[in-house]
Amino acid sequence: MFLISEFRSKDALVEAILALKKAGLTENDLAIFSEEPIEFRKGILDRPSNMSKAAVAGAAVMGTAATSFVYYAQNDYKLVTGGMPIFSFWATGIITYEMTMLGAIFATFFWFLWESGLIRKRDPEAPVPMIGPASMSLRVRCEISRADNFVEILRGSGCIKTERVK
């Protein structure tokens, strides 16, 4: 089941998250909804990201693919170059560079879509709270048997209201 709690202060929200984690919930059980990003200090609700690694990997793949393409294309039909190399890193380096960057851009974008969950199948059971300006909602996934305990924790932390969704 899920609990949805509304908070008006960031301090109260932090207190609730820490108390819930202490009570045995993991960061995967918690989700915050707000109209603007909320920044926490490290250790409160960390969301590790592999986006920079994905960007580097995308850059490497696209850069290598573009360079190989240019190499094989230029060798596919051997031009008369008057002694100059058919393929030259100097002259085709621009294409390698731009395609490397394009790979990084695409990888970042698709990783963003994946990591944010926008293109992943969502849990149809998980409710998405309506949020207004200046309010923050904390969604807690828990077992029914422990719900009362968590509701107490949320109330004790200063939430405005808590709702149970099965």
Next chain:
Amino acid sequence: MAEHPELLPYGIIREDLFRPLSRAGSKWWFTVVACFLLVVAGLAAWGVQLRDGLGVTGLNRPVFWGLYIVDFVFWIGISHAGTLISAILRLTDAAWRKPVTRAAEAITLFALMIGGLFPIIHLGRAWFFYWLIPYPNARLMWPNFRSPLVWDLTAIVTYVTGSAIYLYLPLIPDMAQLGAHNKPWRRKLYKALSLGWTGSDREWHALEMAMKLNAVIILAVAISVHTVVAWDFSMSIAPTWHSTIFGPYFVVGAIFSGIGALIIVMATLRRTLHLENYLIKRHFDNMSKLLLTMSLLWFYFTMSEHITIWYGNEPKEMGVFGQRTRGDYAFWFWLMVFVNFVVPVTLLGIKKLRSVKTAVIASFGVLIGMWLERYLIVIPTLVTPRLASATSVYTPSWVELMITVATFAAMIMLYLLFARLFPIIAVWEYKPHSPEEED
């Protein structure tokens, strides 16, 4: 006028910034229709060129590059307003950037779309534009990957893609908010474009990470794009083009004209959309200082470029130098120096004179000056080639002038439409705010 717009109650901020999307006055309609008609006239002129060939332009032997290439370089330069400025401000976490970034990013995208058309218009047989795309032609030969034109294609495609994503990412949360309160067709549009954004911390975290990474990548791409445009010239041994500083010279010029365009757009939006509380004097003051810095840098590069030519005293280069400084193009050259250097330094360098109005005047001057700079780089060199017998004159035809005017109209029209469809200032970026402020 609010000294700190980010401290206004969030409800008011949202109301103020979403309001322009639901109301369009008669002036807006008049401007859009007028611009649209100019764009149609430009398309008709292009139609004439497609029917009759490049003979309808002022291009001749040896002036193979004319107004189209001038416009191409100019618009690619303007595109540096957005992404580059936005990325620098975002990476340095400059708090005053908030109302400026989206307006700047939109300039980039539209300027690139327009600038990217010119190589195709210039082709003459525009329907063969796909020959630039790397695949073997009828004679089974691949395009020459060592041609700066192919470099341009890859650079511009990368920059357009990156800029579109960079503009789109911070729009997602705003579109999710707009999806809840609008006319049915708009609601559908915003919902589709916001990809089911819910405002969860995972989404915010991924968004901020993606924007930071994109800012870093786009900075590197933006600099490379205008360097590659500069190499279109400097890779040839034409007089005054074969210069090692052309890359940075073009990048500086591009940022310079981009800032000018951004100031004009900011002032226009401020007035027409009543954003006086958001685009405040501080923003114009900071942008004016940036414009002033770029003016000084531009002057340094221009001096450096010309003094080297003059001191080298190479006859062909001196021919172009003479054309520019005391020959047929002298009036335009000195006008360029006046509006690109004397005017900004006077109006923006003297603190008492610095205001929104003077920033706009200086910016208009810079746009004219930078267009002239591109003209003076392209044309005098081509009319004074190394082969003395090939000397020629170039006068742009009505077709070229009409297409040029149409692109300015297209820019205004696209911008007005964008400002009516999407909030021109990122609403969610006005963080943090507290419930007390909301009350």
